[in-house]
Amino acid sequence: MATKKPIGTITRGTTNPNRLRRIDRFIAAMPLLRKTAAPIVVDLGFGASPITAIELLARLTKVNSNAHVVGIEIDRERVERGLAVAHSHLHFTHGGFETPLPPELSQKADVIRAFNVLRQYDESEVRAAWQLMASRLSTIGRLVEGTCDEIGRLASWVTLDSNGPLTFTISLRLQGLELPSKVAERLPKALIHHNLPGEKIYDFLQALDRAWLINAGLSAFSPAQRWLATCQTLETQGWQIHTDKKRRRLGELTIDWSAVAPEGF
Template sequence: MAPSPVGRITRGTTGANRLRRVDRWIARHPALRRTGDPLVVDLGFGASIVTALELEARLRRARPDVEVLGLEIDPARVASARAQLAAVRAGATSFAPDTQVRAELGGFEIPLPGDRRPSVIRAFNVLRQYEETAVPDAWSRMASRLAPRGVLVEGTCDEIGRVATWVAIGEDAVPTTLTVALRLAGLEHPSIAAERLPKALIHHNVPGEPVHAFLSALDREWERAAGLSAFGPVQRWRGALEAMSARWPLRDRSRWRLGEVTVPWGAVAPAT
């Protein structure tokens, strides 16, 4: 008998286009582009496998040979996902009939046959219901299954994907970066991201903690850049990040136009 999947059943909330921001980020990551085996795991796809289908559609533009494995610990969700995939292959949906997506039972142990290992694991909105103390073990279990130079992308977003944050974690289970991605049109304060911080950070958004200092600085510079609003929210965002970069080690400047900002994990890691 196969061992039981490791983890808890999530609420299963999902929705079309919800994970577009992190999908775009994964699509340009070296872990996907340079691997010889572009296997990507979508851990905890929820009540519908639509986000795994969208992930495959976005990634195949960068890697036409990509495969996506959706994992769920709820057998009923796996059965439902397989029915959805049958409809896709029958040409009854907007997704390509030759989509390389499958659904299997599994959790943090990332069950795969033989010695195959994924180049990317996306675990979104999975750890929100856990205690913070459970995060290191979950990271370690998932990261241990990665291919060499692979990446675990663990994060959270709001219900419609306008606010998202995620941590990139290497095969050694050590986090490397935090990314904040926001819809800039209509944005009042970038610190809205605090509501969707990964579990490892969300309880540390208090004075004295690095992540609080980071989000506070982001708010301040966003306010100071208000004069650039006449040129659009992207210019205002860029102006805010240019000012922040004098004091913060911001990365991926080319991604700023998408409403993203990435910092090394060490700049925001919990102090306590």
């Protein structure tokens, strides 16, 4: 019987060591990683090198030594490079948004990370890709879809469950940061064309910049102190932030998806 063609198109495959460290930390902190006996985490579209899948597993095993990572690529040559370093907890397979899993594992993923994948697609294709990936999640599973810069200093992502988007997160290197709205360059595909007056994401980034500037004096203590105060300022203005103090110090901030969602999402 003929193998079904993977759903999606080949990405440029650009990747760098440590590029996805911010997202790895976010996934590793998910309660489901501790609650699940042997969590299956997918690195979808891992790129020309398997390094991001290798690093993801290394970070997850610090939380749960039984974690499995599955690297999925639509490019067969990239899969072959992954198979060269595969082992009992690190798997690689050929596929796309349909998220095929190796037969020896459960056929539902606990986390799917799809980073810098949808960037090359049209916005009109995002919802279908989200829905297809989300259909492959376990009951408590999460899809993390987003974008980051080449060295991982700017990142943003949407977290979804099987029913749709839940939250929006940004994570920034605070040292040397001029304005948090710099992350606009790396917004997920669902948001990147909506950073315009009258759109929710624009309002949020403008409020974030104002709060950052208001608290400029605290940079004398540290960028982290300035960021903590920035988050507190946003909260006093009515923005509901779901990030605890420890993660805020990392330059991370998570809010409800509904606070930034464009019409139609």
